Amino acid sequence: MQNTPYLTPEAISEFIRTALREDVGDGDHSSLAAIPADARNRARLLVKDEGILAGVELARHIFRAVDADLQVETLLADGDSIKHGDVVLTVEGCAQSILTAERLVLNCMQRMSGIATHTTHLRHLLAGTKARLLDTRKTTPNFRLCEKWAVLIGGGVNHRYGLFDMIILKDNHVDYAGGITEAIAATKAYLARTGRQLPIEVETRNLTEVQQALDAGGIDRIMLDNMPPTQLREAVELIAGRVETEASGGITEHTIAAVGATGVDYISVGALTHSTKSLDLSLKAF
Known part of the structure; x- marks a missing residue:
């Protein structure tokens, strides 16, 4: 991979902070209202398309920023070819935290995977x-x-x-x-x-x-x-x-x-x- 001076831990953290501030504001009130604070659950990220996967590493950063205690297991990596039905990762921990992170993870990964797929095709x-x-x-x-x-x-x-x-x-x-x-x-x-x-x-x-x-x-x-x-x-x-x-x-x-x-x-x-x-x-x- 080429030199990427913009991909620093500080830049990634600042992006996530800004994105969460936009989405969460003063709280994820849907999750806070409906889900007990001590509830623990798990979820898996499913592929419903085909192409090139991107954003896995970023997703790990997002989950960690939302809740450092969330346990993320990645089953596929950035750059992998994906198809309908594949499982990219699983996440386990506080249910409220999983729900708060969900949309930012998906928004980033869906967009990034589309770009990676298009890039690979043209290449x-x-x-x-x-x-x-x-x-x-x-x-x-x-x-x-x-x-x-x-x-x-x-x-x-x-x-x-x-x-x-x-x-x-x-x-x-x-x-x-x-x-x-x-x-x-x-x-x-x-x-x-x-x-x-x-x-x-x-x-x-x-x-x-x-x-x-x-x-x-x-x-x-x-x-x-x-x-x-x-x-x-x-x-x-x-x-x-x-x-x-x-x-x-x-x-x-x-x-x-x-x-x-x-x-x-x-x-x-x-x-x-x-x-x-x-x-x-x-x-x-x-």
Whole structure:
């Protein structure tokens, strides 16, 4: 798995605290009202779909955050293939705690498993090419950690996590700056002035802009945006390995294999996180 500086214990704990505060507020009054405080029960997480499992490790963190005394036994792991009828895990302990954790566990795991499944599917379509599949910043606000984690579980690669860890000069940056050359020059000056060391990627819309980015130099990757495969091949040949290449823009399962065959290093697909169907999972008492 690639380096994941965003997947720290502190970040995971903060996500869970925020999510529980949203869902539980001043108390899970349904469970507090109906279930005796000393009642102990158990439940199992059932699969009602098929695909790639994701969010198991996160579920363990959630159960632990709700009640450190809950006993969780995992029977399947992140990245496993799953089918209808599989049991992912069992949890045993305070019944009120199980019910309080239930919805957050399911919301995260269903969404993450859908993303991991979609990622795996697209990655398999790239078999035989060198292209690696990237996610984007087109994520659900306050859920990016989980969505990018799911892409990793599905075998994809995380692009930058946010605006702070990489510079990408996109079309609006270029247009506002006055052109490719001006945008890159201003970026180099900014990095020198602030003492930052950040990778630089430049989005290009045609071969003229590709050449301008190459002439400016000092960049790490060129994004080839909304280019058809024939133009992508020309761009890859023009770049000739001097910097990394990334194809982007409206790439689907119907076009991704042709894009990968052009020789690009990376293919970014926003739909991995913004247009994925969740897998059907449920937590049932037994």
